[in-house]
Amino acid sequence: MQVAEIMDRDAVTVAPGTPIQDVLALMKDNELPGLPVVNEAGRCVGIVTESDLVLSEEEGDLHMPHHLDIMGGTIWLESWKHFEERLEKAMAADVDEMMTADPVTVSPETSVKEAGRIIAEQGHNRLPVVEHGRFVGLVTRLDVLEAMTRE
Incomplete structure (x- = not known):
């Protein structure tokens, strides 16, 4: 099974210049712990998560x-x-000042097992899915776990 079969193709994203207040509202309204940051060209340039927004x-x-x-x-x-x-x-006032730049990504052709390995090793809960450098979806730890239990 490949990531393309389980990814969310309509994932909520934000642009690099999005104000932090808007990011917080999107995360709250959609009950999401993180959002991919996608530029005007459709490239995933970062990811912003709850941990990025909280100062230790x-x-x-x-x-x-x-x-x-x-x-x-x-x-x-x-x-x-x-x-x-x-x-x-x-x-920071905008997401590009707070996001994690150049996030770990996978392609739609990546196997679900490989995505699971990356998620486990990197300690991430979500991975942007990119094809030819462009953002095409998002795969989460839960997506991977559900797919692996179905196999």
Whole structure:
């Protein structure tokens, strides 16, 4: 059995510039824990999930990186890049600022067993399905489990 036989061809998606409030409303109204992010050309450029939208306790602590001031100079003990990433996520207004870019995807021809392996190994609940780079559907952990129990 292939992913094409079980995928949702009418999956709810969002565009890269979608405001976070709209993403939250779509997720709530459709009872979805995540949405593929699809650009105008139909390419899946990311995925946004509930975990992307929630700042962990560590990420919520936006303190300046630890540093030492010695003899008029500053020695940074933490990466500025990590601080900048936390700050961007905390201040995000649009989905493209918060999504996971370049998500793991499968093709319609991927076997259901292979999709299940990817879902298990990657720890994902949903995988965008792409054909020739374009988004064509979504397959979830539940879709895979149901298909495997039917076989």
